[in-house]
Amino acid sequence: MDQVFAGLALFADWHALLAMVVGTILGIVVGAIPGIGPAQLIPISLPLTFAMQPVPALLFLLGEFVGGIYGGSITAILVNTPGTPASVATTFDGYPLARQGKAGKALKMALFGSVVGDLVATTVLILLAERLARLSLEFGPAELTAVIVLSLTLVVAVAGRSLAKGLMAATFGALLAVIGTDSITGTPRLIFGVMPLLSGIGLVPMIMGLFAVSEILLLAEDRPLTRMGAALDLRRESAENRRLSLGELWRTRGALARGSAVGVVIGIIPGLGASVAAMLGYGLARRYSRTPEAFGQGSLEGVAAPEAANNAETSGALLPFIVLGIPGSSLVAMLGGAFLVHGMEPGPLLFQAHGDKMYAVYFGLYAVNFVMLAFGLGCMGLFHYIVKVPRDILLAAVFVLSVVGTYAIEASLTDVWVMLIFGLIGYVMRRMDVPTAPLLIAFLLVPQLEHSLRQALLISGGSLAIFAERPIAVGILLATVAWLAYRLYRGRVSVRA
Amino acid sequence: MxxxxxxxxxxxxxxxxxxxxxxxxxxxxxxxxxxxxxxxxxxxxxxxxxxxxxxxxxxxxxxxxxxxxxxxGAEPKKRLPGGLHALAALAIGAAYATLLPRLGFLPATVLGLAALTFYLGGGSIWRAVLFAIPFAVLLQELFARLLGTPLPRAGWWG
Structure with missing residues (x-):
């Protein structure tokens, strides 16, 4: 209980509150801009948080994370262009509502859906995380190796259209992770005489390059970049069309509940992501709706379910990360970078070492929703201006912020060049349909995987039989093989078709 | 592919x-x-x-x-011009990184921002410069004063 109060005190500090509010608003605004979103905002914000205390830094980034997913729905509704991939399903009914002159109603529904989904997922996270973390302390190196292999397999198998390309990306991430000094023997590995590589490849320059710079390069292909299409102006709508009544909200309760539940479950499974959760949430809402024929024509349930699902997914994805240190998506992996930079290693020991800070994060996860509600309802009339930001200016600013942010980490231009190289790598990978998320997630997980694997082999005297002797490890590895076999079979079937 | x-x-x-x-x-x-x-x-x-x-x-x-x-049937043709635009944007970024330690933060950032905005938008150079100067000053204030981060200083005449 002491830790709960200590966490409350850390959360109630004005630095933490201000960081959370600014992060959430930034997340919503940037999430609303098509082309960039939390995947670009979080990397360029990471260096800004280095000067902060851990709790304000984490709340700032969590605000961007949660707010960014909601922000994606704004342009989905106003201009039929999702701000983030997670909001694709929101366009199906959000834009038809806006065309009917009910953009305000749709935006409010998306806002309430996001808040409900996030509150449900945060509650599940709080109820389960510490218990599961205690349980996972029973895991030995064999079990931990099996869990990481399963997580990597799940991420790889669903990250892109091709299993082989997902595997290539993850293996490339593994290769990058072993560069530097071996943690067990202290031997330099694959540094090719480049001394700065002794400490390994920097996480932040890599994230900036792979996600921010590569996105700018992809968008640069379509130069000259213009503004987005004309957004619908909410101020011209009637008060009735802007209002979301309690009755309308109550009628979407089933969609909200199903969307939230789907989002939490999808979030816990590594690799699936918010867009899958939103699509599944939309599909379920339509299936169980009393008015399925209204879907696609401007149904409020069709906005509520995917928004509840994509926001529930974001908080749900924090569960395996906090409990086992396994980031299920690239966004959570970026947050993982922030946890590590601030000396908080995610995993079973996180609560023992940093219980007070984790409770502060929990308070923050709840409070972010109230900031979203206040900003969303208060500034809804201004949202159409966000859409009008010129994209050339925006991308140039993001690029320069990436360079300055990367330089600021260690006042090193080498990091800037590393970022630019990873920008090119990320661009080439995406042009070749090779997903970048498995690379980052493997880069973060492989040091732990290698450590556990070598520990397990040390215990067994070099025999792989240790994995067969542990029932949990056997079960997890069998599940991994079964999942891979299923994906390969599905791949063959789709190729034949 | x-x-x-x-x-x-x-x-x-x-x-x-x-x-x-x-x-x-x-x-x-x-x-x-x-x-x-x-x-x-x-x-x-x-x-x-x-x-x-x-x-x-x-x-x-x-x-x-x-x-x-x-x-x-024939395979789809490659989209080379788009790729060239991306490489040109990267080249501007690389030039900016090269100029940072030579010109110092402010002049290099004004040049980098203006060049990138002009290239990506294809509009007027004055519009790009009018954006680049205040934004570069804002970044310098944010990083150097507010966050206390050391920024690159001019190696040629700094």
Whole structure:
């Protein structure tokens, strides 16, 4: 209980509150801009948080994370262009509502859906995380190796259209992770005489390059970049069309509940992501709706379910990360970078070492929703201006912020060049349909995987039989093989078709 | 991607794996004779290298076997101009990174921002400059004063 109060005190500090509010608003605004979103905002914000205390830094980034997913729905509704991939399903009914002159109603529904989904997922996270973390302390190196292999397999198998390309990306991430000094023997590995590589490849320059710079390069292909299409102006709508009544909200309760539940479950499974959760949430809402024929024509349930699902997914994805240190998506992996930079290693020991800070994060996860509600309802009339930001200016600013942010980490231009190289790598990978998320997630997980694997082999005297002797490890590895076999079979079937 | 592109990608990954396994790892990771597999620093990199070989080889073979017949029609053409725009944007970024330690933060950032805005937007150069100057000053104030981060200083006349 002491830790709960200590966490409350850390959360109630004005630095933490201000960081959370600014992060959430930034997340919503940037999430609303098509082309960039939390995947670009979080990397360029990471260096800004280095000067902060851990709790304000984490709340700032969590605000961007949660707010960014909601922000994606704004342009989905106003201009039929999702701000983030997670909001694709929101366009199906959000834009038809806006065309009917009910953009305000749709935006409010998306806002309430996001808040409900996030509150449900945060509650599940709080109820389960510490218990599961205690349980996972029973895991030995064999079990931990099996869990990481399963997580990597799940991420790889669903990250892109091709299993082989997902595997290539993850293996490339593994290769990058072993560069530097071996943690067990202290031997330099694959540094090719480049001394700065002794400490390994920097996480932040890599994230900036792979996600921010590569996105700018992809968008640069379509130069000259213009503004987005004309957004619908909410101020011209009637008060009735802007209002979301309690009755309308109550009628979407089933969609909200199903969307939230789907989002939490999808979030816990590594690799699936918010867009899958939103699509599944939309599909379920339509299936169980009393008015399925209204879907696609401007149904409020069709906005509520995917928004509840994509926001529930974001908080749900924090569960395996906090409990086992396994980031299920690239966004959570970026947050993982922030946890590590601030000396908080995610995993079973996180609560023992940093219980007070984790409770502060929990308070923050709840409070972010109230900031979203206040900003969303208060500034809804201004949202159409966000859409009008010129994209050339925006991308140039993001690029320069990436360079300055990367330089600021260690006042090193080498990091800037590393970022630019990873920008090119990320661009080439995406042009070749090779997903970048498995690379980052493997880069973060492989040091732990290698450590556990070598520990397990040390215990067994070099025999792989240790994995067969542990029932949990056997079960997890069998599940991994079964999942891979299923994906390969599905791949063959789709190729034949 | 075309089947040739896919096969080539597989081949490159396969060759990278072989290079790692037979050249890079033996030369770049020193392993003492007493270090058995479980404590050898080369143990995990070898697994990675052979995964490259397996995945790359499998990918290349799969796409060679699945290639469409000549009668199935021509393969889609590549979009080279778009790629050139991306490379040009990267070149501007690289030039900015090169100029940072020579001109110092403020002049280099004004130039970098203006060049990138002008290139991406294709509009007027004055619009780009009018955006670049205040934004560069804002960044300097934010990073140097507010966050206390050291910014690159001019190496030529600073």
């Amino acid at each position: 075309t089947w040739r592109g896919e096969a080539l990608l597989g081949l490159v990954v396969l060759l990278a794996g072989l290079w790692l396994a037979f050249l890079a790892i033996p030369q770049e990771i020193r392993v003492a004779a007493s270090q058995t597999n479980e404590i050898s620093p080369a143990f995990f990199p070898r697994i990675v290298a052979w995964l490259f070989v397996l995945i790359g080889g499998g990918h290349a073979i799969f796409h060679v076997l699945q290639r469409p017949s000549a009668a199935a």
